[in-house]
Amino acid sequence: MAGDVEITSKAELRELLGEPMPRAVAKERVALHERDREWLAASPFCLIATAGADGTCDVSPKGDPPGFTHVLDDVTIAVPDRPGNRRMDGFENVLENPHVGLVYLVPGRTETLRLNGRARLVREAPFFDQMIVKGHRPVLALVVEIEQIFFHCGKAFLRSSLWNPETWNPDDLPSHARIVKSVQQTEETIEELEHYYGPGYATRLYGS
Secondary structure (H helix, E strand, O other): OOOOOOOOOHHHHHHHHOOOOHHHHHOOEOOOOHHHHHHHHHOOEEEEEEEOOOOOEEEEEEEOOOOOOEEEEOOEEEEEOOOOOOOOHHHHHHHHOOEEEEEEEOOOOOOEEEEEEEEEEEOOOHHHHHHOEOOEOOOOEEEEEEEEEEEEOOHHHHHHOOOOHHHOOHHHOOOHHHHHHHHOOOOOOHHHHHHHOOHHHHHHOOOO
16 A cells, blocks of 8 residues: 555564564473463463465354363363354364464463464263263364474553453443344344354353
């Protein structure tokens, strides 16, 4: 666009932003520490980033009760899949390109746990029995072999005041039903969508 000054090299990027602090470089690890395990046990939510063979990207949220990520050993974790919209964007990416990135959140904490590695899709394993929630046994799990793991500082959360209820204004936006009706073609009426996304929606999280 007119007026843009684009960065086109790593050297130019470094000149602009500077070098990382030694602590930021040294924090990378390749296996789970006891503190990582504690964080995973407390986390009910993560974001999983994937990319297809052509470079197109996807980020998918995953959530369950705290500790939903199953630790198989010091270098391997498994994330259960739950009933969803069946788009499978991220899973299809993994079949083409196994590299994934995960960010684990703990409500109220401004830090996050970042994990990068290689993933594969598993449709059956003995540990599936340990990932049953409300009677739902996953039919699929994302198994990740860790290549890099570290804690990320909380500056983004502090700047955004994400966990500060005084900054929350959910009613500034239309209901999800109205958003869906306005951005895509649907046969359902607003009333039908409001009913679908209403209180009953939470009762169908693990199946009908």
